[in-house]
Amino acid sequence: MQAAFPLPGQVAGYLGWFYTHGLEEHGYWRYLSSAERDMVLQLSEPWHSRIQASLAKLAAAPQPRVPFDARAFGVNLLGYAFGQLGIGEDARMAARALLAAKVPLAMLDFPPGADIAQNDRS
Numbered sequence: 001m002q003a004a005f006p007l008p009g010q011v012a013g014y015l016g017w018f019y020t021h022g023l024e025e026h027g028y029w030r031y032l033s034s035a036e037r038d039m040v041l042q043l044s045e046p047w048h049s050r051i052q053a054s055l056a057k058l059a060a061a062p063q064p065r066v067p068f069d070a071r072a073f074g075v076n077l078l079g080y081a082f083g084q085l086g087i088g089e090d091a092r093m094a095a096r097a098l099l100a101a102k103v104p105l106a107m108l109d110f111p112p113g114a115d116i117a118q119n120d121r122s
Contacts, residue, residue, distance in 0.1 A: 001014070004017075020043070020051075023040060023054060027054075029055065067102070071104070073104070074103060074104030074105050074106065075103055075104070076105070076108060077094055077098075078110055079094075079107075079108075079110055080109070081107050081110075082118045082120055083111070083116050084119060085116055088120065092120070092122055
């Protein structure tokens with residue numbers, strides 16, 4: 001995007017892309033304010049029809065709510081998993097909270113250095 005629309009000189013070009021292709025191809029509608037949505041709905045053809053078709057697709061296909069433990073993804077935690085220091089405890093507490101919520105996770109240890117004890121395996 002930066003190469004196609006170098007700022008600040010290409011603000012108008014970027015906004016034109018955002019309000020047309022960005023909305024249609026990338027689903028950026030949810031990021032618009034109500035004033036911006038009103039403006040987009042006033043665009044001329046072919047954008048008006050294309051935006052209307054994109055909005056119809058969004059409205060017709062609600063996303064099903066899937067429980068966390070049934071999802072095909074999880075959370076990767078990277079931190080001082082075994083380090084006996086405050087930020088290590090933060091990583092372990094985050095892991096406990098995710099486990100309690102049944103969110104799949106992988107905890108990856110980043111050793112803080114030889115001068116920090118690495119004995120907390122909780």
